[in-house]
Amino acid sequence: MFILNSHQIAAADQATINSNNISSIDLMEHAAKQCFNWLHNQLQNQNIKIHVFCGIGNNGGDGLVIARYLYENGYNITCYIVNFSEKRTKEFLVNYNRLKEIGKWPTIINSENDFPEVAFEDIVIDTIFGNGLTRSPEGFTKELINYLNSIKAFTLAIDLPSGLFTDTSVIDKETVLKASHVLTFQTPKLAFLLPENSDFFETWEVLDIGLDSNFIKSLNPTLNYTIKSEILQLYKPRKKWSHKGTFGHALIIGGSFGKIGAVTLATKAALKIGSGLVSAYLPKCGYPVLQIAVPEAMVEVDNDTSLEYFNFKTNATVIGIGPGMGTVEKTANGFERFIKENKLPLVIDADAINLLSQNKSLLNFLPKNTVLTPHPKELERLIGTWKNDFERLEKTTDFSKKHDLIMVIKGAHTVIIDSTSKYFNSTGNPALATAGSGDVLTGIITGLIAQGYEPINAAIFGVYLHGKTADIAISETSYETFTASSILKYLPNALLDLFNKDDNLIENNKSDI
Ligand SMILES: NC(=O)C1=CN([C@@H]2O[C@H](COP(=O)(O)OP(=O)(O)OC[C@H]3O[C@@H](n4cnc5c(N)ncnc54)[C@H](OP(=O)(O)O)[C@@H]3O)[C@@H](O)[C@H]2O)[C@@H](O)CC1
Numbered sequence: 413m414f415i416l417n418s419h420q421i422a423a424a425d426q427a428t429i430n431s432n433n434i435s436s437i438d439l440m441e442h443a444a445k446q447c448f449n450w451l452h453n454q455l456q457n458q459n460i461k462i463h464v465f466c467g468i469g470n471n472g473g474d475g476l477v478i479a480r481y482l483y484e485n486g487y488n489i490t491c492y493i494v495n496f497s498e499k500r501t502k503e504f505l506v507n508y509n510r511l512k513e514i515g516k517w518p519t520i521i522n523s524e525n526d527f528p529e530v531a532f533e534d535i536v537i538d539t540i541f542g543n544g545l546t547r548s549p550e551g552f553t554k555e556l557i558n559y560l561n562s563i564k565a566f567t568l569a570i571d572l573p574s575g576l577f578t579d580t581s582v583i584d585k586e587t588v589l590k591a592s593h594v595l596t597f598q599t600p601k602l603a604f605l606l607p608e609n610s611d612f613f614e615t616w617e618v619l620d621i622g623l624d625s626n627f628i629k630s631l632n633p634t635l636n637y638t639i640k641s642e643i644l645q646l647y648k649p650r651k652k653w654s655h656k657g658t659f660g661h662a663l664i665i666g667g668s669f670g671k672i673g674a675v676t677l678a679t680k681a682a683l684k685i686g687s688g689l690v691s692a693y694l695p696k697c698g699y700p701v702l703q704i705a706v707p708e709a710m711v712e713v714d715n716d717t718s719l720e721y722f723n724f725k726t727n728a729t730v731i732g733i734g735p736g737m738g739t740v741e742k743t744a745n746g747f748e749r750f751i752k753e754n755k756l757p758l759v760i761d762a763d764a765i766n767l768l769s770q771n772k773s774l775l776n777f778l779p780k781n782t783v784l785t786p787h788p789k790e791l792e793r794l795i796g797t798w799k800n801d802f803e804r805l806e807k808t809t810d811f812s813k814k815h816d817l818i819m820v821i822k823g824a825h826t827v828i829i830d831s832t833s834k835y836f837n838s839t840g841n842p843a844l845a846t847a848g849s850g851d852v853l854t855g856i857i858t859g860l861i862a863q864g865y866e867p868i869n870a871a872i873f874g875v876y877l878h879g880k881t882a883d884i885a886i887s888e889t890s891y892e893t894f895t896a897s898s899i900l901k902y903l904p905n906a907l908l909d910l911f912n913k914d915d916n917l918i919e920n921n922k923s924d925i
């Protein structure tokens with residue numbers, strides 16, 4: 413699913429109005445009605461005090477429509493206009509009049525003296541600013557945002573939490589109205605996917621308001637939020653006459669004394685995701701451990717307690733390197749020789765990334781489309797610091813372009829970046845923040861490339877499945893007791909889930925205008 417920036421959204425609104433012969437008033441009516449339906453469905457006519465705060469743009473227009481439906485359905489509501497400017501939009505004015513026509517005059521807020529009493533038990537609907545925010549809110553609008561934040565009532569933000577920019581960093585954290593839930597229109601917003609904004613909302617969901625999908629496609633958006641239906645298209649079904657050779661040979665290189673578990677987990681994962689053959693190359697001290705833990709794998713060994721020679725004989729399709737490898741000098745030297753000679757596709761993780769950071773000239777020897785899977789600290793060592801999460805994305809894209817690499821930036825919404833696009837993952841939860849989780853991911857991606865998945869698809873698919881294991885498991889385990897081995901345990905469920913038609917909220921909110 414595409415993620416559009418604020419200009420693209422405005423263009424898509426306009427294109428839909430032009431091509432679908434729908435007026436902007438009707439488009440707003442339709443979008444805001446969906447928000448009302450959502451709320452009505454939750455509240456079922458309960459007598460809870462609702463405060464709708466409207467700005468003077470089209471986000472405020474949405475608020476006026478929602479307020480009208482709430483009045484008409486007998487809810488206990490008050491509607492306010494946050495009068496920060498005289499520049500009302502046409503759609504705002506039309507809906508302002510429609511509210512007056514039913515005898516409901518909104519209360520105008522011109523200063524702090526006009527702030528209403530709001531209680532913790534009440535509901536706040538935030539339609540002050542949406543996609544048209546151009547600068548940080550100031551003056552009494554900022555004060556109102558702070559006042560409402562201090563109450564901590566359930567706050568439903570429409571399109572965006574007011575004060576949150578769609579595509580740029582928030583400068584003053586005191587100017588964002590914190591949302592309990594966001595109903596956002598048509599596409600997820602980049603701002604929702606970045607950790608720096610995590611304080612500004614708890615949950616969000618997308619309402620499909622029927623913007624022109626052909627037009628959106630024609631914009632060639634470079635940002636994506638990958639959902640199940642797209643992942644399913646990446647899946648490669650197995651043919652009846654295939655044999656284990658058809659599914660490649662993954663070689664996992666890593667391990668050092670005390671960190672044999674990392675390479676073991678990665679090896680297991682490559683096998684479990686379906687690589688036809690799997691070999692591991694590790695220090696001698698890990699030999700019995702690996703053979704016992706993964707009898708299906710073949711094993712070759714290096715020096716006693718850490719890797720040094722990198723002289724394996726395995727004829728692999730792809731190599732996953734780094735888990736538990738350590739960065740001692742003899743390993744660093746052997747790694748340098750290996751990288752300079754290697755021609756096979758690579759997945760590089762953990763200490764192997766740290767060794768690249770120490771010796772950046774090696775980046776020039778990596779095969780095109782090598783996959784790197786850094787966590788934020790490893791990324792920083794590689795590309796330097798960043799001012800905010802938006803800049804981090806741009807710097808990573810530049811790095812990816814410069815070296816022809818695929819970057820998998822691990823986090824709450826892991827993002828896969830190549831020279832042209834960014835793919836944000838939609839699965840996973842904090843259960844995955846556990847030792848060995850990254851090693852398993854490395855094994856999964858390596859195992860998928862072994863089976864013939866393009867490296868970019870292997871990264872997108874692998875990250876999705878990895879996250880999905882935790883989403884499925886969490887109803888049976890807890891965040892705390894979920895371990896890296898649980899990822900392997902639930903991998904079959906994650907794969908099978910692709911074929912279940914279930915309740916993906918994002919996909920189910922289809923509209924029919
Ligand atoms: N048909 C459609 O298009 C549909 C649109 N929809 C809805 O429209 C929303 C976008 O509407 P919008 O473009 O009117 O922007 P919105 O966020 O309401 O307000 C911007 C106003 O605030 C002003 N302003 C900005 N920053 C400011 C600041 N810090 N302090 C003070 N003023 C500031 C800015 O003017 P400026 O001063 O920047 O020139 C402008 O006057 C979108 O989020 C969705 O909810 C849906 O109904 C679906 C159909």
Ligand SMILES: [K+]
Nearest residue numbers: 538541572574
């Ligand atoms: K809003």
